[in-house]
Amino acid sequence: MTNTNQQQSDGRERVLSLRGISKNFGAVSALTDIDLDVHTGEVVALVGDNGAGKSTLVKILAGVHQPSSGSITFRGNPVTLDDPSAALRLGIATVFQDLALCENLDVVANIFLGKELSPFRLDEVSMEVKAWTLLNELSARIPSVREPVASLSGGQRQTVAIARSLLLEPKLILLDEPTAALGVAQTAEVLDLIERVRDRGLGVIMISHNMEDVRAVADRIVVLRLGRNNGVFDPDASNQELVSAITGASNNSVSRRASRRQAQNVQAQAPQGQAPEARR
Amino acid sequence: MTNTNQQQSDGRERVLSLRGISKNFGAVSALTDIDLDVHTGEVVALVGDNGAGKSTLVKILAGVHQPSSGSITFRGNPVTLDDPSAALRLGIATVFQDLALCENLDVVANIFLGKELSPFRLDEVSMEVKAWTLLNELSARIPSVREPVASLSGGQRQTVAIARSLLLEPKLILLDEPTAALGVAQTAEVLDLIERVRDRGLGVIMISHNMEDVRAVADRIVVLRLGRNNGVFDPDASNQELVSAITGASNNSVSRRASRRQAQNVQAQAPQGQAPEARR
Amino acid sequence: QNAKVSNATVAFLMPDQASTRYEEHDYPGFKAEMEKLCPTCKVLYQNADANVSRQQQQFNSAISQGAKVIVIDPVDSAAAASLVKQAQSQGIKVIAYDRPVPDAKADFYVSFDNEAIGKAIADSLVQHLKASNVTAASGTGVLQINGSPTDAAAGLIKKGIHAGLDSSGYPILAEFDTPEWAPPKAQQWASGQITRFGKNILGVVAANDGTAGGAIAAFKAAGVNPVPTVTGNDATIAALQLIIAGDQYNTISKPSEIVAAAAANVAIQFLMGETPKAETTLFNTSSRLFVPAVITAQNLKAEIIDKKINTAEQLCGGRYAEGCKKLGIN
Amino acid sequence: MTKSVDQNSPVAPMLDRRDERVKHAQGIGGAVSAFLDRIRSGDLGSLPVVVGLVIIWTVFQSLNPVFLAPNNLVNLLFDCSTVGVIALGVVCILIVGEIDLSVGSVSGFASALVGVLWVNQGWPVAVAIIAALAFGALIGAIYAFLFNRFGMPSFVSTLAGLLSILGLQLYLLGSTGSINLPYDSPLVNFGQMLVMPDVVAYVLAALPGIVFFVLEFRTAARRRQAGLSSPFLGSLLLRAVFVTVVLEFIVYYLNLDRGIPWMFGLFVGLVVAMNYALTRTKWGRSMIAVGGNREAARRAGINVRYIYTTAFMLCSALAATGGILSAARLASASQQAGTGDVNLNAIAAAVIGGTSLFGGRGSAYSALLGIIVIQSIASGLTLLDLSSSLRYMITGAVLAIAVIVDSLARRSRVSHGRA
Amino acid sequence: MTKSVDQNSPVAPMLDRRDERVKHAQGIGGAVSAFLDRIRSGDLGSLPVVVGLVIIWTVFQSLNPVFLAPNNLVNLLFDCSTVGVIALGVVCILIVGEIDLSVGSVSGFASALVGVLWVNQGWPVAVAIIAALAFGALIGAIYAFLFNRFGMPSFVSTLAGLLSILGLQLYLLGSTGSINLPYDSPLVNFGQMLVMPDVVAYVLAALPGIVFFVLEFRTAARRRQAGLSSPFLGSLLLRAVFVTVVLEFIVYYLNLDRGIPWMFGLFVGLVVAMNYALTRTKWGRSMIAVGGNREAARRAGINVRYIYTTAFMLCSALAATGGILSAARLASASQQAGTGDVNLNAIAAAVIGGTSLFGGRGSAYSALLGIIVIQSIASGLTLLDLSSSLRYMITGAVLAIAVIVDSLARRSRVSHGRA
Numbered sequence A, B: 001m002t003n004t005n006q007q008q009s010d011g012r013e014r015v016l017s018l019r020g021i022s023k024n025f026g027a028v029s030a031l032t033d034i035d036l037d038v039h040t041g042e043v044v045a046l047v048g049d050n051g052a053g054k055s056t057l058v059k060i061l062a063g064v065h066q067p068s069s070g071s072i073t074f075r076g077n078p079v080t081l082d083d084p085s086a087a088l089r090l091g092i093a094t095v096f097q098d099l100a101l102c103e104n105l106d107v108v109a110n111i112f113l114g115k116e117l118s119p120f121r122l123d124e125v126s127m128e129v130k131a132w133t134l135l136n137e138l139s140a141r142i143p144s145v146r147e148p149v150a151s152l153s154g155g156q157r158q159t160v161a162i163a164r165s166l167l168l169e170p171k172l173i174l175l176d177e178p179t180a181a182l183g184v185a186q187t188a189e190v191l192d193l194i195e196r197v198r199d200r201g202l203g204v205i206m207i208s209h210n211m212e213d214v215r216a217v218a219d220r221i222v223v224l225r226l227g228r229n230n231g232v233f234d235p236d237a238s239n240q241e242l243v244s245a246i247t248g249a250s251n252n253s254v255s256r257r258a259s260r261r262q263a264q265n266v267q268a269q270a271p272q273g274q275a276p277e278a279r280r
Numbered sequence C: 001q002n003a004k005v006s007n008a009t010v011a012f013l014m015p016d017q018a019s020t021r022y023e024e025h026d027y028p029g030f031k032a033e034m035e036k037l038c039p040t041c042k043v044l045y046q047n048a049d050a051n052v053s054r055q056q057q058q059f060n061s062a063i064s065q066g067a068k069v070i071v072i073d074p075v076d077s078a079a080a081a082s083l084v085k086q087a088q089s090q091g092i093k094v095i096a097y098d099r100p101v102p103d104a105k106a107d108f109y110v111s112f113d114n115e116a117i118g119k120a121i122a123d124s125l126v127q128h129l130k131a132s133n134v135t136a137a138s139g140t141g142v143l144q145i146n147g148s149p150t151d152a153a154a155g156l157i158k159k160g161i162h163a164g165l166d167s168s169g170y171p172i173l174a175e176f177d178t179p180e181w182a183p184p185k186a187q188q189w190a191s192g193q194i195t196r197f198g199k200n201i202l203g204v205v206a207a208n209d210g211t212a213g214g215a216i217a218a219f220k221a222a223g224v225n226p227v228p229t230v231t232g233n234d235a236t237i238a239a240l241q242l243i244i245a246g247d248q249y250n251t252i253s254k255p256s257e258i259v260a261a262a263a264a265n266v267a268i269q270f271l272m273g274e275t276p277k278a279e280t281t282l283f284n285t286s287s288r289l290f291v292p293a294v295i296t297a298q299n300l301k302a303e304i305i306d307k308k309i310n311t312a313e314q315l316c317g318g319r320y321a322e323g324c325k326k327l328g329i330n
Numbered sequence D, E: 001m002t003k004s005v006d007q008n009s010p011v012a013p014m015l016d017r018r019d020e021r022v023k024h025a026q027g028i029g030g031a032v033s034a035f036l037d038r039i040r041s042g043d044l045g046s047l048p049v050v051v052g053l054v055i056i057w058t059v060f061q062s063l064n065p066v067f068l069a070p071n072n073l074v075n076l077l078f079d080c081s082t083v084g085v086i087a088l089g090v091v092c093i094l095i096v097g098e099i100d101l102s103v104g105s106v107s108g109f110a111s112a113l114v115g116v117l118w119v120n121q122g123w124p125v126a127v128a129i130i131a132a133l134a135f136g137a138l139i140g141a142i143y144a145f146l147f148n149r150f151g152m153p154s155f156v157s158t159l160a161g162l163l164s165i166l167g168l169q170l171y172l173l174g175s176t177g178s179i180n181l182p183y184d185s186p187l188v189n190f191g192q193m194l195v196m197p198d199v200v201a202y203v204l205a206a207l208p209g210i211v212f213f214v215l216e217f218r219t220a221a222r223r224r225q226a227g228l229s230s231p232f233l234g235s236l237l238l239r240a241v242f243v244t245v246v247l248e249f250i251v252y253y254l255n256l257d258r259g260i261p262w263m264f265g266l267f268v269g270l271v272v273a274m275n276y277a278l279t280r281t282k283w284g285r286s287m288i289a290v291g292g293n294r295e296a297a298r299r300a301g302i303n304v305r306y307i308y309t310t311a312f313m314l315c316s317a318l319a320a321t322g323g324i325l326s327a328a329r330l331a332s333a334s335q336q337a338g339t340g341d342v343n344l345n346a347i348a349a350a351v352i353g354g355t356s357l358f359g360g361r362g363s364a365y366s367a368l369l370g371i372i373v374i375q376s377i378a379s380g381l382t383l384l385d386l387s388s389s390l391r392y393m394i395t396g397a398v399l400a401i402a403v404i405v406d407s408l409a410r411r412s413r414v415s416h417g418r419a
Ligand SMILES: Nc1ncnc2c1ncn2[C@@H]1O[C@H](COP(=O)(O)OP(=O)(O)OP(=O)(O)O)[C@@H](O)[C@H]1O
Pocket: A025, A028, A030, A048, A049, A050, A051, A052, A053, A054, A055, A056, A057, A097, B141, B142, B143, B150, B151, B152, B153, B154, B155, B156, B181, B183, D417, D418, D419
């Protein structure tokens, strides 16, 4: 477990800095004393078990929830985010895990919601063109952008949510499991996109359960466990290290499954001479 | 592209057989002439791009949508599934992509919805015990099963949806992206579970965008593209083969991204002597 | 003589808001007389807003508050029977006011007769038509606009109007129960009948001034000039003004204060343990009836201004000044 | 406390106490502090409405001391029962996310039907009542048919029903006007006079506490056996004693006057039965599921149409019951019955009590609480000599104030992230 | 047609026509077959309500030939305008998923206020009207405050408002009862007589077709330029011509009698303006978003409170407008104004026209269509001599029939997987 915090901050501006963030929902402490830093041009991956509090953290940064305690510093200034519009004004764009789309509006209206072109005489043509452009960039296959979002497939919706966040000129992008429902092609596009965004000097927080994707794009991997910081890792940390940090035990269902499969493979495939690959 | 249909059916009973299934939504043909077979003790993976029609097919099998044309044979008998309860009665359990949970009910009530113990005097204690048992089997970390589902994290909800489908004694299980929101540990448990279920002789249809998971558990991989059958593959088919079938082109964003990364790796890591791994 | 009564509680329960009379005339009249006769007595006033259950609730609460005499104008004459019985079983005297309680013997009944009112306006209309030599040619006739179909008082007026019209020789072209006494409904209905019958409408018998106003508005909107004879009831300021302006033919003035004062007198007598003198007996109940006055342009000055029911200032503002002058009001 | 979930760890914590992030109450002190926690986070159930009610009562009592006199309260209970039963039906239909605007008309028609069949036609009163209830259920079945078969929004179908049934009622009473029910009949006696003997009232008032304690005690035992956490016995006992004391005091106080009306007993009985059905049966669970997410309920294999049918039929049948009760209360089947504000009051009672207009959230007790709030306001204002205009204004204001407490509590619940 | 989405493919299909699974209409034949397709799948917008309307009209016309006489239709238009404007406000508030039960009271109070200020106090009529509108907006602002600040359900706050404002109205008119508005004043003239000169009516009836064609033509050009598909010109022209012919015929027919009332013109003008605001402005988009998914709208940075405030204020202000119009129509400000079924009719009009009670779906035109349905039924029954009991029954039945067509169409849409 290497604390890469110091090393990476050299020469780079800190976009975001959290200190001692806690959040209670009634009797449940979803987050306890979370610290986190994001720098310009950096992709921070936030990983953790289900219910570890990742989405809660993102919602606090997006102004959806208010923290029970702790301080947020954005580009050097302490801020309070008491409304999503406050976060948007600061330049924090978010793709929520639950997407937060309006099912009764069509794709174009959803992408431009809250930032429509020419508010007193909506410019539908320009908006539609821009929507198609964004969607095509993401390799989305959407039959029509004039159908309500309710009729889209899960992956199509997620693409729409991602397209939305690209419209702003944000300083920080929060992506809560952006590729969970995406196909292989769309996932590749989104990973490309994240890299492009990083190269433009933005800060990115990405949540994902796919360690391969995380390692592919992250500069730093922050692990949450049961609502607490549980270490910061380099992207070249081993899978086993990461999984142990996430599950809190080196003997976990992932490692058990891996060793079981390995044993099967040895039995079954040894005659074919294929080297059993340790995937723990 | 090997048609493994014939080979696998030897000696095994066919649970399900679809012929010429089509489905139109207004002007959109979501499915066109789909054929599909599932045998006992077989895991069929259904893969395809976003919007390829996978969920639509699952919904037809679950009785949620009615096909525009085509026939469904279940355990040798032609059936019409005009209601989800019809499918449930036949023994088809489904985990839907959108989960279909009642947000206002608590976890126990959701798991047992429609199949409560002792209908005239609900046996809450037994239901709660059973719920905890199921959830623990899936490594779920849920603070309380007496909170409404609305307060759960994405992955926790998905676990609840999976737990639901295990309550029945089904003949066929349909899993629509069951691991999309799950953590690494929970994913491993679900994959284990699928293998256990298969070993008990049930048929399983699993949809996933994660090729690694698909290859790990599937006996056969069926590809849909733009609502049509686009080939059936063995689980040991190469990634490139699968991705080409899914995206319909060998030059796709996945392969482009792979080759770009490869090039970068060569540049960056050549001095360290690490062999560039072709991941297309 | 009133020294014997002090600190007693009397309840005065009115039925609805269909006209302003209860709060503008009846209650002030009752209260004033009570104050005169028994300054220490307490008067409970309630209006049931045309709601039977609410009246029951008000009746019960009057008993809870120790009322010894209850003056009730029932929302539903039939339903009030149980209230009367309930009160009498506890030794409380009930004075039926305005509307009778036929199914139970109240202790006294003070009223104008709603049925008589209906008959009076119908008769007045018929006389007017006959006097102006309007003959009932085939196809012609009058319209009848009744009150709310769920209002018992409206039912009584309706009966009276029928009694007045049936033998008059003027057929009823169409009749309508106005839901909730709502003037716009009366207007819409009248508009439709104007389309249907046009010039064949000789007159309109409307059960109160609000619906009469609706009918007049319908004629005006259809461009019918002059407006046929339209009757009313309640002598609201608006209606009196319409009569002054010549748009409405008649209305009914009920000297509510006088009736209310009579009720107060009866109440005091009950409180003193006396038996009030009856003029007649109606529904098996000792009763005192007052005769309402039909107001037309001819007697408006005499009945309204001279009897100080309304003042000239109230009626003759602005546009009505000229009409007033013509009627000799200033 | 960082134990893993392994089955073989030496002292496995209780099944539902394995998440270390959750604070749990221990003993009485813990129960109190958990309660305070709940107050702070706004998770209070119907407490805020009760607080609103107490405020209203205090104000009215200070304005007119007759208000809390036992006699007045007994009248209040009589008045609550009629519309309360209708509100109970409305709760049913609101829970599945639909509405019934015709409850007033149905109640009025039911009372007219009883009047005509019993008094005019000379049927036995029981048969007349059954006919009226059957009619109510039939109306509900028609709405359900229109809803299930044609997908007609219940707002429209019940609006059409409101008008048609009002027409039927007028038609039925058209020739006779209102019909007086015999003053000495058991039905009218039930609606006007019949109160429980003192002893019966005391015994019935003791029941809830005892039943609560016994049931909870047995459940707690079963939970402990099954490896689940169980509530602290002392706090159970405390609550049972508290409930019993409060109820017995109420009974004692009302027994100073006439006592508890049987009609109110019937209403409370229906509320308790409905509460049992909604919370402890499969049917009730399905109702709430259908109201929360119709499609999810359908996919869970619930017969959604059947659920809607039962909801509509129950609502209309209870409305008919309420109508019969108000006829009994009034000793008359009148043309006005069910018109006016019966509809709004019944729906408002359900909503004020905490049932959502949007479905999926509500409880039978909301009918009880809501109607007590509404009738308290009405009764309190009746005791003040106000002109109608003032009375309307004050009713509105008091209603708003009664609900503001509840709204504030719910608001705080939302701001604490609990919807 | 299996082209990939690459930018450099020789003949890239139009941006929005790249998905080969979608059938697209080509030319007039295509437009017709697409239309038939839509009929089959039930995706018909307001056509079913129109069909229901036509059925009602046919029946009433066959029962009494006066029904479709121009004179009667002109009356119908006058009557539609007053409650129609109120229904337009109700559409606003339903779209954000809330309700306003007090529109009737507000309308009644506004008419009373105009009567008192103008006739009794002698204010200039314009100032009195502005005061009434301001009062309406203020009431809406209060509801919005209670909703945004305390989270009070709008059902309860507007119920409280209903009562309070009714009280205010009674208080205001208490001493005088009804107030006559002068028959010769411009306001009453506007409400009773004023119709458009024939030429103006013809010109105005031509406008929609022309504006539609010009705007669509320009949009089509821009779309083509931007690489999007554009509608076939012929079909645009056809629709424009069809609309114009229908409207001009209506005008011609009504001009046989008095002609088109200016009051109806005002109503339609408000509907068109509201439709523009709802569909073509950021505000309208936000309204629909808030109604569909409040939380999603908030997360998109929409000022949700502001949107609710505008919705409540617009609704009350339009209710006040409707009240003033009905006072003008009746030439009187009465105590009954706004009571009775004004509330239900206004809400029902919005719902019948297709606006959802649950928020997020609705259009300004639903107020127009819905009120025409309701007033047609009322007017048709006026022409038949029926007892009130029959009238109520038939009103209910006809209402159900009018809506059944729409429900069936929507049902088929659902069964075709389109919600
Ligand atoms: N509104 C809420 N009310 C109550 N508890 C909540 C609420 N939101 C989240 N929680 C709880 O907080 C914990 C953290 O949830 P969160 O959504 O942040 O998890 P997550 O890390 O995003 O998980 P996942 O990987 O499954 O998305 C969970 O246990 C959840 O039950």
